[in-house]
Amino acid sequence: MTVTVDHITSASNPLIKQLRSLERKKGRNETGLFLAEGARLIEQALAQNWQVETLIVSNSGAERDFVQALARRAKAQGARIIQVPDRLAGSIARKDNPQAVIAAIRQRDLSLSDLDSADPGLWIGLYECRDPGNLGTILRTADCAGAAGVILIENCCDPYSVEAVRASMGSLFDIALAGSDFDSFNTWRRSAGLNMVAASVNGDSSHVGVEFEQPSLILMGNEQAGLPAQIEAQCDTLCLIPMRGGADSLNLAQATAIMLYEGWRQRGFA
């Protein structure tokens, strides 16, 4: 390596133990950190000025050009670089063939007050989204569609879990994200003048009839239970994504993509 690195070889090293703890919510809560694997993801984090605290480089990755370039960049942005045997990198990433680089990154505060409510893009609210794969996929799609931001309402899964970070393909670092209880969220979106549209089995007309050109927020319910009646009662519009007779339901991320791209289509993809 051409940058200064610390070599760690023991699994009982306190830093290794801390990094290993980040796979769990408890470890992430206690440290305020989370893991991102692979050069592509870590480059996106650095490009968006997320604080990479530690960059872990595996022995077998250390001499590769792209790893050295990434290490130099991370170091310049304040990261500590450590080099570890492949088996230790695998024990942090919890897999046999880990990527050449893994980063421990500082979480960002997820307050509503950090959002730019004047952003003209479509907003997405996720009420009790529980599947981190769905959440990560929705962040990726929201990023692709230029959504204004995503708000995690009430008890959602952790956007900083390994699975959510991986499924987001780096969009976690790019899209505005906040967490909130429902009442605070509802106050916020009212003062922002956002028309709240929910996809619901109780909607009586198709999502393509919704007027998405006005400032809008798309509210999506829980994977199993959808939205509770008292939450639906707070919405301005309930719409239905058409499904043929026999079929049951769409996956949450799929339904969100269909709503978001219909809204963006009505806006001429502007």
Place this chain on the structure above:
Amino acid sequence: MTVTVDHITSASNPLIKQLRSLERKKGRNETGLFLAEGARLIEQALAQNWQVETLIVSNSGAERDFVQALARRAKAQGARIIQVPDRLAGSIARKDNPQAVIAAIRQRDLSLSDLDSADPGLWIGLYECRDPGNLGTILRTADCAGAAGVILIENCCDPYSVEAVRASMGSLFDIALAGSDFDSFNTWRRSAGLNMVAASVNGDSSHVGVEFEQPSLILMGNEQAGLPAQIEAQCDTLCLIPMRGGADSLNLAQATAIMLYEGWRQRGFA
């Protein structure tokens, strides 16, 4: 149980070994069987007359009413019912808390000749789709949107894998599905008069400009590589799903849902 069951308690029983082998492609190929977990999925298989060869009931599930009803129905349709300790059920399903029922179901032939090319719905072709979660999710969405069927082209992942079956939420049992090499597929779709539309970074106009009211097939490429140039050259239309500047790409299942629902929207959801 009110139906005749065989009790098996040994992990070395040949039937248990065979059922355990179905988690892998090799075991599925050798037996022609695959696994589906949970009453909801198995009910859908029976409703669509898939051949359930063996229904595995866990001891703790055996006395529940819904399990007994399912066992009677499976028995009437020719299944052998076996009851096993929870730990054996878990060893078949490869998890600690398995569902109360697991079925070994006979695979169906996946030939193009079994498809009804006159079906007026939209068709989906997946070229080298490699992620079973994506494949299952696409089957579910295709079912919801009343697609005519899904064709797996060249080297795709196995639709009978546990992960694909699970993600399909039972739509695997409902939607027409075939596998094919590209040339045979292309001959088939030409003779069926299907306009082949691919979503591609090489498309020069948006997917909403495609005329989906004509008989159409949506072709989607591999998760990493998209479609090879020689495959794109065979398409009638290349279109682009709009994305904003910074974002990279959509997940394959998300892109497929966006294409399919745009096509169905143009057809008035008929």
